[in-house]
Amino acid sequence: MARLGLRGRAAVGFAASCAVAIVVSLAAAGALLTGGLQAGGDGEYLTEALRELRAERGVDATDIAPLLDLALDDAPVSLDDVPSDGQLDTAQYALLDEALDRAEEKQFDATVVLFAQIAVGVAIAGTLAAGAVAWTLMNRLLGPVERLSLAAADAAVGDLSQRIRLDGPDDELRRLADTFDDMLEQLEVSFERQSQFSANAAHELRTPLAVIRAELDAVRSTSSASPEQLAFAEVIDRATARAEGLVTALLQLGKAEAGIGRLETVDLGEIVGDVVQRRIVAFTSASLQIELDLGEGDTVQVDGDAALLDVMALNLIDNALSHSRPDTNVEVSVMSETDDTVTMTVCNEADGLDDDLASLTDPYRRGRHTERGHGHGLGLTIIQTVASAHNATLSIEQLKDERFRASVHFPAPEFSSGHG
Numbered sequence: 001m002a003r004l005g006l007r008g009r010a011a012v013g014f015a016a017s018c019a020v021a022i023v024v025s026l027a028a029a030g031a032l033l034t035g036g037l038q039a040g041g042d043g044e045y046l047t048e049a050l051r052e053l054r055a056e057r058g059v060d061a062t063d064i065a066p067l068l069d070l071a072l073d074d075a076p077v078s079l080d081d082v083p084s085d086g087q088l089d090t091a092q093y094a095l096l097d098e099a100l101d102r103a104e105e106k107q108f109d110a111t112v113v114l115f116a117q118i119a120v121g122v123a124i125a126g127t128l129a130a131g132a133v134a135w136t137l138m139n140r141l142l143g144p145v146e147r148l149s150l151a152a153a154d155a156a157v158g159d160l161s162q163r164i165r166l167d168g169p170d171d172e173l174r175r176l177a178d179t180f181d182d183m184l185e186q187l188e189v190s191f192e193r194q195s196q197f198s199a200n201a202a203h204e205l206r207t208p209l210a211v212i213r214a215e216l217d218a219v220r221s222t223s224s225a226s227p228e229q230l231a232f233a234e235v236i237d238r239a240t241a242r243a244e245g246l247v248t249a250l251l252q253l254g255k256a257e258a259g260i261g262r263l264e265t266v267d268l269g270e271i272v273g274d275v276v277q278r279r280i281v282a283f284t285s286a287s288l289q290i291e292l293d294l295g296e297g298d299t300v301q302v303d304g305d306a307a308l309l310d311v312m313a314l315n316l317i318d319n320a321l322s323h324s325r326p327d328t329n330v331e332v333s334v335m336s337e338t339d340d341t342v343t344m345t346v347c348n349e350a351d352g353l354d355d356d357l358a359s360l361t362d363p364y365r366r367g368r369h370t371e372r373g374h375g376h377g378l379g380l381t382i383i384q385t386v387a388s389a390h391n392a393t394l395s396i397e398q399l400k401d402e403r404f405r406a407s408v409h410f411p412a413p414e415f416s417s418g419h420g
Contacts, residue, residue, distance in 0.1 A: 045110070046071040049102035052068040054094060067096050144173045148180060158408045160188035202247045209247065212240050246378070265413050268342055269334045270299035275313045276332060277319065287326040290317075293333040300334045302410040303344050312386040315379040316346045316406060319342060322379075323404075340412035347405045383408070 041227070047068060052063045066087060082096065144166050163184065166177035200238045219225055219233045276292050283290045292298065302309070320330045328349040335343050380394075383406075387394045392410045399405055 015158040045070040045106045049099040100140050103367045104262040160184050200249045205247050209244055265301050265303055266306045267299045268302045271309050272313045272334050275317055279317055288324055291331050295335045300336045300342055303413045308386045311382050315382050319379045320346050320348040324348040342410040343407055345407045349403050
């Protein structure tokens with residue numbers, strides 16, 4: 001059996017199910033037939049017929065008693081089986097003859113019913129037996145397929161650490177599972193190398209950027225610096241700030257792609273409120289008003305990594321800061337829904353966004369007219385990555401009056417507060 005392929009095992013299983021169905025059907029038929037014959041033996045049909053005739057014709061008990069004794073003792077099937085010892089008179093012979101005819105009809109009807117019961121019993125028993133064998137066979141054959149499907153679903157949302165590691169015979173399913181495991185391993189290694197390269201490159205760039213920043217500060221603090229030098233330093237400062245933002249974003253993206261380090265129940269409202277407090281000065285400098293709505297509950301809990309959620313909230317709010325029109329409001333809310341799911345929403349009035357909103361989460365995509373914040377084109381990519389790591393979904397939609405709404409929808413928390 002171990003050497004058979006998937007088709008061979010399916011064929012053997014089908015043959016086994018048929019054999020079991022036949023055996024069970026024959027056993028059921030034999031049991032029903034034996035019970036039916038035993039139920040109709042010993043002159044019971046003749047006795048029943050005699051009693052019916054007695055009730056119909058009002059035959060005296062003394063006249064019917066010899067016939068009942070004869071039916072129970074000898075169970076005759078015709079008048080030829082009745083002893084001719086003169087114990088029965090002509091009327092009793094006539095009554096017995098009619099009773100024998102009626103008993104034969106009863107036995108025929110009972111036999112028809114019996115065979116109908118046998119047919120139904122055989123069909124039910126055979127179907128149940130075949131179904132049980134088929135169910136067992138399908139569970140054994142399709143179990144690996146289910147494991148393969150679950151692993152593929154996890155990989156689709158970014159979890160490349162899953163492996164099937166299927167045991168059993170070296171058949172088609174085993175080879176498919178091994179190939180899938182090899183593919184996941186290669187993809188995981190490739191993504192880890194890419195993420196590590198980005199993190200290392202970003203980390204190494206911090207040192208030269210710090211040197212450039214120090215030199216700029218030295219130039220600005222020099223009283224002998226000419227207006228041209230100060231203007232040139234301002235240009236370098238803006239470029240350095242953008243490079244610093246890009247390095248920070250690369251480090252954040254690498255951390256987000258690494259996944260959740262410790263899963264615990266956290267208060268998303270508290271995280272978002274802290275981010276808003278840290279960015280109030282920047283919003284005021286940009287002539288923007290920021291409004292925060294945390295709902296009516298004490299806490300808005302989600303399962304996740306607090307550090308990653310802080311990165312996500314910071315990028316969502318900074319995205320609104322970079323693209324909002326001056327003298328407008330930015331509305332930030334964190335709401336717990338009736339089904340315990342949680343939604344964080346940032347709504348702002350903006351222009352300069354691409355017409356294809358779905359493409360905004362692509363790396364290095366920026367609005368056409370990014371005025372503030374030195375956008376690096378990775379904000380929404382970071383948000384999307386963090387959301388996916390938390391089994392959350394990011395949606396971006398355009399409302400009326402050129403207002404845009406970015407929402408992250410989190411599933412209901414499954415962990416108790418304080419436990420990882």
